Structure formats: C-alpha cells, structure tokens
Amino acid sequence: MFDRIAPSYDRLNHLLSLNVDRLWRRHVVQIARRKSPERILDAATGTGDLAIDLARGIPQAEIRAVDLSEGMLDIARQKIAARGFDTRIELAIEDAEHLSIATDSVDTVTVAFGVRNFGDIDAGLREFHRVLKTGGQAIILELSRPHNRLFRKAYEYYFHKLLPRIGGALSHDRKAYEYLPASVVAFPEPERFLLMMEQAGFRNCRARSQSLGIARIYTGEKR
Numbered sequence: 001m002f003d004r005i006a007p008s009y010d011r012l013n014h015l016l017s018l019n020v021d022r023l024w025r026r027h028v029v030q031i032a033r034r035k036s037p038e039r040i041l042d043a044a045t046g047t048g049d050l051a052i053d054l055a056r057g058i059p060q061a062e063i064r065a066v067d068l069s070e071g072m073l074d075i076a077r078q079k080i081a082a083r084g085f086d087t088r089i090e091l092a093i094e095d096a097e098h099l100s101i102a103t104d105s106v107d108t109v110t111v112a113f114g115v116r117n118f119g120d121i122d123a124g125l126r127e128f129h130r131v132l133k134t135g136g137q138a139i140i141l142e143l144s145r146p147h148n149r150l151f152r153k154a155y156e157y158y159f160h161k162l163l164p165r166i167g168g169a170l171s172h173d174r175k176a177y178e179y180l181p182a183s184v185v186a187f188p189e190p191e192r193f194l195l196m197m198e199q200a201g202f203r204n205c206r207a208r209s210q211s212l213g214i215a216r217i218y219t220g221e222k223r
Helices: 002-016 020-033 049-057 070-082 121-131 149-171 174-186 190-199
Strands: 039-043 062-067 089-093 106-112 132-143 202-210 215-222
Touching: 002 070, 020 049, 020 106, 020 132, 020 202, 020 215, 039 049, 039 121, 049 062, 049 070, 049 089, 049 106, 062 070, 070 089, 106 121, 121 132, 121 190, 149 174, 190 202, 190 215
Parallel strands: 039 062, 039 106, 062 089, 106 132
Antiparallel strands: 132 215, 202 215
C-alpha cells in the first residue's frame, strides 16, 4: 500500500493536514536537540521528512533512516540528495520490530506517524529500547483523537468522511486513505500507550498534545 501511494504521499500529507504536520515535526526536532544526540535512528522514515528535519536542525548528528517500503525510500533518497544530506543520512530497508542495529548504539530514536502501522507495537518499543544507549530517548509523533467533544465531532467527520474522498481522488487509492483513519482509531489511547512504553523499559514517559489533540508526541528515556 505504501509503495502505491509513495508518489503522492508528501503532497497529500501537507494538503490534508493544512501543513500542520511540518510544525509537529519541528517540535520533535526541538525535543531531540536538547540532548545533543550524535547518532539518531529514524524508524518508519517514509519519505524522509523527519530525517531531513533532524539533519538540518542537529548538524552534529549522523542519522540512520529505515523503512519497509522501497517506494517510500526511493522518494526519500531523491529528497535527501537534493538537500545535500546524503552523506549524513543513511537509508536502509528494515523492519522496526527486528532491527539489525547493535544494542546500546544510538542516542535517540524517532518515529513520525509510523508506530500505528507496526504489526506488533510492543515488539517495536522493545527494539527501540534495546538499540538506545542508557539515558537515550525515544520520541514518537503519532496521530490521535482529540479529547474535546465538539472538536472531536468535527474532526472525525473530516477524518472519516472527507479525507478518504479527497485522498482517494488525488492518489487514486481510496483504500489507503480509508486505512488511515481506521489505523488512528485502532491505536492505543495516550494513557495506554504510555503504559506500553513503560512496560518496554522506558522511564519518564510523557505525552505532549499537539493541535488540540490531533497528534501527540510521546517521549521516554532508557533506564
């Protein structure tokens, strides 16, 4: 599915989120920068937007960006080369639930809009914990459901009724944009996801609401 929608993925993301997704990624970079990481793993990198933002915002960092979709990585490769980051961002096809990266080898793990697509979220979180150095940080940006009742009603009408039609018309793949809201609904509520992070070994776990709860940034440190 992600291979099919890769050519239109960026354009639709920015259009359907009214470009607010760019702001959320900038917040991820701001959080990551506080610890001055030198080695970053960007899991489920997709077309590489977060990896590029990290390279731009944290000049000392070397970034390994991984994804299962070759179609997405093809787009990422072109974007990274065009911006001159191909010597600092290494791309690879990898399953985030079974990483080839050494234990205790990275300072920061980031994911933007990818964890909800994992087959086994718990396994992915355990892998993030494994590859992080002691004191390292996981930063996970994920879509969520607003808590405010009135705003949630309007949001869900857009998300479930309008988004699949617009996304399907522009990408010619309506099923992919029906999957998107379904995957958000299926994703654990914030309290549950924070508990899952703790059970994977993380401490000081926190959820930061973005744009009235449309998205959240989850953080946790390796003990």
